[in-house]
Amino acid sequence: MADEEKFDVIVVGAGLAGSTAAYVLAKEGLQVLLIERGRQAGAKNMTGGIIYSRVVHEVFPNFWEEAPVERAITSYNIVFLGENSAVTLNLKAPGMGKPPYNAFSVLRAKFDQWIAGKAEESGATLVTGVTVDELVMENGKVKGIRSGQDELFADVVIDAEGAKSLLVEKAGLRGDFKPEDVSVGVKELIELPEEAINERFNVGGGEGASYTLVGYTKGIAGGGFLYTNKASISLGIVARIDMLAEKQVKVHELIEDYKLHPFISKLIEGGNVAEYSAQIIHEGGIAQVPRLYADGFLAAGSSACLLINNLFTLRGMDLAVASGAAAAKAVLKAKERNDFSASSLSAYESLLREAFILTDMEAFRRTPSLLNNRRFFTVYPDLACSVMEELFSVNPAPSEKAFKVVRRHMKGKAGLLDVLKDLLEVYRAL
Amino acid sequence: MEIVVCAKYALDVAEIKIDPSGKPLLDGVPRRVSDIDKNAMEAAVNIKEKQGGTIKVVCFGPASAKEGLKELLAMGADEAYLVEDPSGGMLDTAATVEALAAAIQKLGSFDLILCGEATTDGYTGQVGPRLAGKLGIPQITYARNLNVEGNSVTAERDLEDAYETVKAPPPVLVSVTREINVPRIPSLMAILKASKKPMTVWKLEDLGLSKEKLEQVSTLRTVDLQGFAVERKRVIIKDKPVEEAVQELISYLMKEKALGV
Numbered sequence: 073m074a075d076e077e078k079f080d081v082i083v084v085g086a087g088l089a090g091s092t093a094a095y096v097l098a099k100e101g102l103q104v105l106l107i108e109r110g111r112q113a114g115a116k117n118m119t120g121g122i123i124y125s126r127v128v129h130e131v132f133p134n135f136w137e138e139a140p141v142e143r144a145i146t147s148y149n150i151v152f153l154g155e156n157s158a159v160t161l162n163l164k165a166p167g168m169g170k171p172p173y174n175a176f177s178v179l180r181a182k183f184d185q186w187i188a189g190k191a192e193e194s195g196a197t198l199v200t201g202v203t204v205d206e207l208v209m210e211n212g213k214v215k216g217i218r219s220g221q222d223e224l225f226a227d228v229v230i231d232a233e234g235a236k237s238l239l240v241e242k243a244g245l246r247g248d249f250k251p252e253d254v255s256v257g258v259k260e261l262i263e264l265p266e267e268a269i270n271e272r273f274n275v276g277g278g279e280g281a282s283y284t285l286v287g288y289t290k291g292i293a294g295g296g297f298l299y300t301n302k303a304s305i306s307l308g309i310v311a312r313i314d315m316l317a318e319k320q321v322k323v324h325e326l327i328e329d330y331k332l333h334p335f336i337s338k339l340i341e342g343g344n345v346a347e348y349s350a351q352i353i354h355e356g357g358i359a360q361v362p363r364l365y366a367d368g369f370l371a372a373g374s375s376a377c378l379l380i381n382n383l384f385t386l387r388g389m390d391l392a393v394a395s396g397a398a399a400a401k402a403v404l405k406a407k408e409r410n411d412f413s414a415s416s417l418s419a420y421e422s423l424l425r426e427a428f429i430l431t432d433m434e435a436f437r438r439t440p441s442l443l444n445n446r447r448f449f450t451v452y453p454d455l456a457c458s459v460m461e462e463l464f465s466v467n468p469a470p471s472e473k474a475f476k477v478v479r480r481h482m483k484g485k486a487g488l489l490d491v492l493k494d495l496l497e498v499y500r501a502l
Numbered sequence: 503m504e505i506v507v508c509a510k511y512a513l514d515v516a517e518i519k520i521d522p523s524g525k526p527l528l529d530g531v532p533r534r535v536s537d538i539d540k541n542a543m544e545a546a547v548n549i550k551e552k553q554g555g556t557i558k559v560v561c562f563g564p565a566s567a568k569e570g571l572k573e574l575l576a577m578g579a580d581e582a583y584l585v586e587d588p589s590g591g592m593l594d595t596a597a598t599v600e601a602l603a604a605a606i607q608k609l610g611s612f613d614l615i616l617c618g619e620a621t622t623d624g625y626t627g628q629v630g631p632r633l634a635g636k637l638g639i640p641q642i643t644y645a646r647n648l649n650v651e652g653n654s655v656t657a658e659r660d661l662e663d664a665y666e667t668v669k670a671p672p673p674v675l676v677s678v679t680r681e682i683n684v685p686r687i688p689s690l691m692a693i694l695k696a697s698k699k700p701m702t703v704w705k706l707e708d709l710g711l712s713k714e715k716l717e718q719v720s721t722l723r724t725v726d727l728q729g730f731a732v733e734r735k736r737v738i739i740k741d742k743p744v745e746e747a748v749q750e751l752i753s754y755l756m757k758e759k760a761l762g763v
Contacts, residue, residue, distance in 0.1 A: 077691075107690070111534075197697065202690045222691040 079105045081403055082226040083196075084204045084239060086113035086188045087180075089271040089373025090232030090388050092131055092396030093403075094191035096347045098153070100404055104196040105219070105224065106188070109203045114184025117234075118259055118349035121180070121299050121306045121390040122282055125173045127427065131397045132190065134171070142301035143280025144169045147273065149433055150384065151335065153288035154457025158335035169279045177280050177299045177306070177388075179261075204233075206241050214243055214368035214411075227412045228403050230370045232396060237375035241357070245371065246362035251314035253360060255294060258323050258329075258350045259308035262343035266303045273300055279466050284383065285309075287453025288333055290321050293444055296330055297386065298339065305340055307331070310353055312444075323350070350460075351373035353388075355381050357440040358433040365402075365417040372399045378429060380445065382436045382502060391429055398423035403429055447494055451485045503555035503650060503672075504612045505546045508602055508633070509574055511567035512623040520729030528727075535570040538618030540577070540685035542678050546616050547578035547686070549650050556580045558609055560728040562601040563587050568701060576688035577695035582701040583609070588713045589637035595628040601716065602629070603636045604709035611674035614655060619644050619679050630677035641675040642668045646682050 085091045086108035094106040097448050110116040123144060136144075146169040149162045168174040181469050192198050203279055207214040216225035231239040240246055250489050266277075273281040285296030294311030316323055330336050354360050354377040361377050364370065372378075373392035380387040404418035406412050424430045442448065458481050463474055472480075482491070514532045521527055546557045559579040561567050564587060565697065571582040585601045587593065615634075615738050620627035634641035645657035646665070655674050659666040660681065690697070706712055737754060739747045 105694075197694070199693045201687070202693060219690040222659060222689050224690065224694075 077224055079103045079197075079224065079226045080223060080407070081228050082107065082400075083232060084118045084217065084374075085109070085232040085234060085375070085459055086191070086198060086200070087117055087232060087234060087373060088185055088187060088228065088392035089375070089396035089399075091184065091187040092393045093230050093232065093372060093400040094196040095194050096131070096397050096400035097403060098191060098194040098196035098298055098398075101195075102403075102407070105206055106190070106191055106196045106198045106224070107202050107219070108188070108198065108200045110200060110371070111310065112185060112200050113188030113198070114181040115200075116146045116172060116182055117180035118257075118351045118407060121177050122175050122297075122386070123178050123302065124175045124240050124385070124387055125181070125390075125391075126131075127232050127394040131393055132187075133404075136173060136176065138170070139178075140182040141178055143177050143275070143278060144173050144300055145175040145177060145282050145299075146279045147275055147281035148384075149281065149283045150286065151283055152286050152453035152456040153333055153335060154454045154461075155288075156334060156458040157461055158333075159453075159456045159460050166457075169276070175282070177282070177301050179301055192480070204239065207239055212367065214366060221290055224290070225286060226368075228368055228406070228417070230368060230372055230396075230403070231375045232392075233374040233375050234373045235354060235377075235492075236376040237371065239369075240371045240375050243365060243366045243369045243371075245364070245369075251317065252312070253354065253356055254313050255310045255353045255355050255363060256313050256316070256323050256350060257353045258327050258348070259306055260327065260345050261301075261302060261347035261349075262305045262307060263338050263346045264305060264340070264343045269300050269303070269305070275300070284386070285330070285336075286383075287449055288329065289326055289449055290319065291446065291447070291450045292316060292319060292326070293449060294326070295443075295449065296327075298336070304346065305343060307336070310355070348376070348482040354379055355443065357381070358430070358437045359440065361433065365414050365420050366398050367414045367417075368412050370399045370420055372418055376434070380433055380436055380439075382444070384502075387432075394427045394429050395424060398427055398429070436501065438497070442497055442501040447486055447490065447495060452494075455481055455485065503549060503614060504608055505549060505557045505559060506609065506612045507539070507543050507546050507559045507574070507579065508615065508617045508629065509539040509559055509561050509708060510536045510618075510621045510623075510629075511561060511563040511570040512621045513571045515623055518729075519536040520731055524729050524731075525539050526727055526729040532620065533564070533566060533570065535573055536618055536621040537685075538620065538622065538678065538680055540574075540618075541680055541682050542616040542618050543574050543577050543579065543732065544683045544685040545645075545648050545676075545678050546600065546614075548683065548730075549614070549648075550578065553650060555613075558583060558612075560602055560605050560609075561585070562605070564591070564599050565703070568703070571701055572693075572696055573688065575699045575701070576693045578687055580699060581737075582699070583700070584703045584704055585704060585709065588706065589716070590627065593716055593720040595626055595632060597716040597720040597724070598629055599632040599636050600711060600719055601635055601706065601709070604635075604711055605704065606637065608704075613674075614650070614677040615639075615673070617675065617677045617735075619677045627677075627763075630675060637675070639673045640670045640674055641677070642670060643677045645676050648676060648682060683748045691732060 080102040083094045083106045100105045148163040152159045204217045206218040280300035283298040292315045296309040297304045372395040378391040404417045557579045558581045561572045562585045617630035642657040644660045646660040649656045656669045663706035
């Protein structure tokens, strides 16, 4: 085996998980090959765009000083969309606009290039425009990767391909996905002048807003998001694939509906759609996380289905960075023992626990079923809007007390018992 | 056979946006190796695979062109040479030819220079012919086919309404068209090997040139640059019997001269 064909570690995918793993390993002097399918890191990435800082700050201290972040998020909103109105819950937190910050909006095409650049700077070899087709296996152990005719070998292969992660399947860690396991996300990047965004979202320069959108999805389990970048808005929607199929709705119809909703249309008015992209997403929570290690193999980031949706926050990117770092540390430990078997690499799982990744996912293990409760995206958003609308309207008819109004609007849509059950579910899940 | 390939790290024209006044926005547009220069590289590699020899690739461009040169090394070039352009791309083809000619002369002897017929951004098609003139060697332009046998280079030229077969003894410059081949996509191993191949960066001064000297020969000035966007017609023919709708579609297409009649 010639030297150029053997590395300590091969990392597949130069997204946040892969580049972080490559960075940590190369910094410790390991020979790392980082392989990316796109023309450059981030070229194939479409993730919505809010990265929570805490975990990233641990791996890349004060990353905001050099990384291409768009805006520090200081305005957090949950919006319930009714037919023609919207009820918003808003948190204004100017303190989150100062170091160490809470979250940033980022554009992955830029951010991924930065983080892949960090990996290269620390000595990793980055190869772009190359697809990994297969794992090279020997007696059930992962020995390397195959790309076209070329085989390359390594002590460990870290899979950070992302949500579709064919290698995790090939390593035998999980079966194929079923429609109910998978959501589809679509996102539009809508360009607007920086000043227009500051004004519309009532934020200072460098500060931004994030919106979680609930309802107005034609009864399909899912929800939307809207984030402000420096001079653009990321507007997206995530919907369950099985329900789209069942209701014969195309996901682009949902985002077109969104853009016509009076609440959203005002925010994006005059904007120019610069990009449109789609991606599959795993919202199954901890139940969907496959086994994360095999002999000579680790899975990180979306490859490992690491994603937390607890209605308030949709976390994927910081989990990717944390899991990439944890995978790297697990490899370093295995290297000390010169043992790259599954049991040696299982340290990865405890490292993920120490980083609160798996513990957080376990804490929110009930949210996926909450998000499947149809009332949460069909009945309640509408109910919130129509009740509020009536409470704030002054009519010649005699006024009713608030609770009575609520009961009247609930009629035929949700029974009192349903509501109590749902409240209990919310209490347990969140 | 000693082959020199000239390549440009050109603006990726697919990424150019046009502002509302019709001005193309050129700042921050990513660059990539001009497509047709990859055809030239593929032609060079094909010759080397049959006859042996060496391939040197020469580029006059920004420091970032190293990225593009890596790709050409991965395709099969043996050595890469970048002459750094201090002007930020403001010089014309005469200046480019000065720089390329000086670099090629510094490299020593060669049998064949290969260029793309034009670059995908500027598309002047001047660099190849002017370079042959500057070096005082014969040239064969618009080659859609290329054959090297013994001491002669034969190429079939695409003259649009005719093909012309031309033979010349080396040293000769040949500019190729897109049709000549399909450039290979480098394999993982080829990319890894390319990272160990030599890449040399020269300043103009290393070639006995200077920015001022190039500015003197660069007499072409860009006076204006206008983007050209074709709006969609947005015609929908509906609620009509098929025959009628088809007739209407045909008459629209005729009116737009889209059917060539």
